[in-house]
Amino acid sequence: MTPxxxxxxxxxxxxxxxPAIWVNPRDTERSVVLGTLKEGGLAAFDLNGRTIDVHPAPLPPTPDAKPGRYNNVDVLGNLAFVSDRGRDRIRVFQVDERGARDVxxxxxxxxxxxxxxxxxxxHTVYGLAAGHVNGKDVVVTSRRSETSIAxxxxxxNNGYDTKKVSTVDLPDTFTLPNGKSWTVCGEPGEGPQVEGMVIDERTSTLYAAQEDVGIWRIPLRANGFGKPQLVDKVRTFGAPQKYDPETEECEADGPNPGFGGQWLEADAEGLxxxxxxxxASSQGDSRFVAYRKTDLKPLKDFRVEGVEHSDGADIVVGKLNLLVVHDGERENGTGFAFIRHNLSRWGL
Incomplete structure (x- = not known):
């Protein structure tokens, strides 16, 4: 697929x-793409990829504190919700064709x-998804280095705010088909976090990508979560690993027993x-995997030319027909790639 x-x-x-896409209800060609830039804030782009504006992340409240760090963004109506990982807040922006305004x-x-x-x-807000569930506007956010989702x-209230009403904790230890217990490898004191998430409003379902585990399907109600179901696994699920403090990475500690899935290379990312x-973004090998939503049967996979190690993605089909993906490995930095043609041939 070519950008x-x-x-x-x-x-x-x-x-x-x-990234997240705001569809202009009056003129789809004047729609806006938003993209988080971590400590760089939140950017807004037109459909030609030109930067409209950039909203800086908040400064640290004290010299020794962490600054704002915008991690994930999703759009609901004319509002964009952003997880400020640096300050553990949800930021809200009003969006129109001129860009975004902090509210x-x-x-x-x-x-x-x-x-x-x-x-x-x-150990702050990380991944994020927004949606309308059972008559309520809701935001779901995960917790960095933890398995919690809120x-x-x-x-x-004096602008827009969010109120936490429920949490669910995903497991970090699993019983494998051979009866052995497998705990996800990570830096000491850090659990297997979730980042990529999306709400299916039609079925009131949250899909959540636990990076080193796989994709979860979680029933979603206006006031809480149903029972999570692991519907696809990364290839290294169940493989023995150990943390190397010198490289600060988990490394193989024995043969892969083959209990993982066939399609996702960790990290499992944007949904x-x-x-x-x-x-889903298969970040570990720079591919994207398309699943049939009803039974999570993998349909096909593809790459986006020039895009490596993609985190987030967003798509709108119909009159706009736009796929936006994070581009994580440019020579001098990072950015986003837009694809507006031939999405139907990929089953999208």
């Missing part, structure tokens, strides 16, 4: 990560951290839905 256009390249401290309640509180000191431990209600298709 139609690419955005500018963002260099450090900006670091592109996750977050200035008194918004941390989602997972009980104190500002705990915020700086950075359900938040969108509220309006997005096009009709009856769930699209």
């Amino acid at each position: 139609t256009v690419i955005t500018q390249t963002f260099e450090e401290p900006a670091d592109a990560d996750d 977050t309640n200035p008194d918004t509180k941390p989602v997972f951290s009980k104190t500002e000191a705990e915020v700086d431990d950075q 359900l938040l209600h969108v509220t309006r 997005t839905i096009a009709g009856d298709v769930l699209l």
Whole structure:
């Protein structure tokens, strides 16, 4: 698959990560693509990939505190919700054809951290998805270095805010078909986190990609979660690994017993839905996998030319017919790639 256009390249401290598409209800050709840039903030692009504006992430509240760091973004109506990993907040932006405007309640509180000191431990909001479920506007956000996912209600109070109403914890240890117990490898004190997520409003379902495990399907209600079901696994699921403090990476510690899936190379990352298709980023080998949503049967996989190690993705089909993916390995930085043609031939 060949990109139609690419955005500018963002260099450090900006670091592109996750896109979201706002469809202009009056003129689809004046729709806007948003993209998180971590410490670089939130960017808005037109459909030609030109940068409309960039909203910087918040400065640290004290010299020793962490600055804002925008990780993931999703759009619901004319609002964009952003996970501020640096400050453990959900930021809210009003979107129109001119770009985005911050409408977050200035008194918004941390989602997972009980104190500002705990915020700086950075077990904070990470992945994010927004949707309309059982009559409620909701945001779902995961927790960095943990297995927790929180359900938040969108509220309006001196701007927009979110209220946490429920959490669910995914496992970090699994019983394998041979009866052995397998714990996901990670840096000491850090669990197997979720980042890529998407809400299927038609079925009230959350799909969540646990990076070193696979894709979960979780029933979603306005006030809580149903029982999570692991519907596809990464290839290294169940493989023995050990953490190497010198490389700060997990490395193989024995043969792969073959209990994992066939399609996803860890990390399992960005998720997005096009009709009856769930699209997932297989970040470890720079591919995308399309699944039939009803039974998570893999349909096909593909690469996007020039795009490596993609984190987030978003898609809109119909009159706009646009796929946007994170481009994680440019020569001097990162950016986003837009694909606007021949999506139907890929089953999207």
